[in-house]
Amino acid sequence: MQAKAHKVDSPPAERWVAFAEAELRAAGHRSSAPRAAVVDLIGRQDCVLTAHEIAEELRRRGHGVGIATVYRTLELLERGKLVQRLDVGGASARYEPAFPGGEHHHHHLVCERCGRVTPFEDDDLERAIAELADRLSYRVGEHDVVLKGSCPRCSRVAG
Amino acid sequence: MQAKAHKVDSPPAERWVAFAEAELRAAGHRSSAPRAAVVDLIGRQDCVLTAHEIAEELRRRGHGVGIATVYRTLELLERGKLVQRLDVGGASARYEPAFPGGEHHHHHLVCERCGRVTPFEDDDLERAIAELADRLSYRVGEHDVVLKGSCPRCSRVAG
DNA sequence: GTCGATGCAAAGAATTTGCAGGACC
DNA sequence: GGTCCTGCAAATTCTTTGCATCGAC
Numbered sequence: 001m002q003a004k005a006h007k008v009d010s011p012p013a014e015r016w017v018a019f020a021e022a023e024l025r026a027a028g029h030r031s032s033a034p035r036a037a038v039v040d041l042i043g044r045q046d047c048v049l050t051a052h053e054i055a056e057e058l059r060r061r062g063h064g065v066g067i068a069t070v071y072r073t074l075e076l077l078e079r080g081k082l083v084q085r086l087d088v089g090g091a092s093a094r095y096e097p098a099f100p101g102g103e104h105h106h107h108h109l110v111c112e113r114c115g116r117v118t119p120f121e122d123d124d125l126e127r128a129i130a131e132l133a134d135r136l137s138y139r140v141g142e143h144d145v146v147l148k149g150s151c152p153r154c155s156r157v158a159g
Numbered sequence: 160m161q162a163k164a165h166k167v168d169s170p171p172a173e174r175w176v177a178f179a180e181a182e183l184r185a186a187g188h189r190s191s192a193p194r195a196a197v198v199d200l201i202g203r204q205d206c207v208l209t210a211h212e213i214a215e216e217l218r219r220r221g222h223g224v225g226i227a228t229v230y231r232t233l234e235l236l237e238r239g240k241l242v243q244r245l246d247v248g249g250a251s252a253r254y255e256p257a258f259p260g261g262e263h264h265h266h267h268l269v270c271e272r273c274g275r276v277t278p279f280e281d282d283d284l285e286r287a288i289a290e291l292a293d294r295l296s297y298r299v300g301e302h303d304v305v306l307k308g309s310c311p312r313c314s315r316v317a318g
Numbered sequence: 319g320t321c322g323a324t325g326c327a328a329a330g331a332a333t334t335t336g337c338a339g340g341a342c343c
Numbered sequence: 344g345g346t347c348c349t350g351c352a353a354a355t356t357c358t359t360t361g362c363a364t365c366g367a368c
Contacts, residue, residue, distance in 0.1 A: 035323080140308035193349065335353085340350100342348090
């Protein structure tokens with residue numbers, strides 16, 4: 001339960017991609033190669049991505065997609081709760097696949113030195129948040145806790 | 160412990176303002192009216208403010224301060240750990256006074272409907288985070304948990 | 319054939335930076 | 344009087360939007 005506790009079991013990419021495409025279709029959207037490429041990339045990445053990173057990676061793979069299309073697709077996915085948007089404090093927002101019913105729900109640690117984003121799950125934290133929400137008479141929705149700190153590697157190197 | 164649990168005791172503004180000014184001075188910075196106005200406003204506000212809000216409020220009070228100066232002052236304060244920067248998901252960053260030694264440490268709830276930001280404290284959450292950090296062999300620094308949801312008022316109005 | 323989707327480029331918004339002049343010590 | 348600070352405006356970066364064109368259904 002030490003250094004590898006941060007490794008959340010990798011989400012079933014294929015399942016999410018199929019699900020997301022079906023949802024978009026069901027919502028009355030047409031299918032298209034650029035959009036499919038974006039959805040596919042998001043589903044297969046294990047780390048959170050920025051819009052720029054998505055566009056860049058697709059270009060590298062030869063399927064150049066306009067940055068506007070990337071943003072429009074992300075907005076669509078976010079509205080359908082198919083992706084989770086993260087604000088980890090950098091200039092740009094990051095996105096990751098979201099599963100229905102809160103499956104694979106997790107949070108993130110951000111290393112302030114190297115910028116690495118590490119997912120984690122924790123039942124105690126979840127419970128604390130739930131009790132908290134009751135007490136505050138606040139309805140907490142799809143919360144995402146972003147903790148900032150220094151990852152093991154960076155802590156070792158520089159205090 | 161119900162609807163008013165979100166009211167954290169208001170921070171001692173005067174004390175923070177004096178402390179921040181002393182720290183800046185000690186760090187070798189000169190004093191100036193614009194910078195003092197920014198520090199003073201941050202210290203007296205009970206809610207988190209954006210750079211734009213700070214500039215706007217100061218202009219309203221007749222002490223127009225250039226937006227660049229506001230940003231430069233905020234950066235200075237942030238580097239000295241005199242303010243805490245918050246990314247609550249909007250377009251712009253928000254800032255609030257920070258006290259030495261983690262005094263008045265708290266977190267925030269953000270209402271996704273009305274945008275209101277509400278501070279809260281919670282020992283259980285704090286404990287869960289501390290244990291978590293150990294287990295992950297991650298060194299968690301000045302963490303700030305931002306929970307998003309729907310505040311009591313908005314929940315009552317619209318489901 | 320209609321209407322949504324795309325890509326480019328322009329528009330916007332937030333933040334940073336260059337620079338000339340002014341203020342502090 | 345030298346150096347730091349300020350304000351303006353230009354530059355950057357991220358994101359959104361207008362519009363003509365293309366493609367799915």
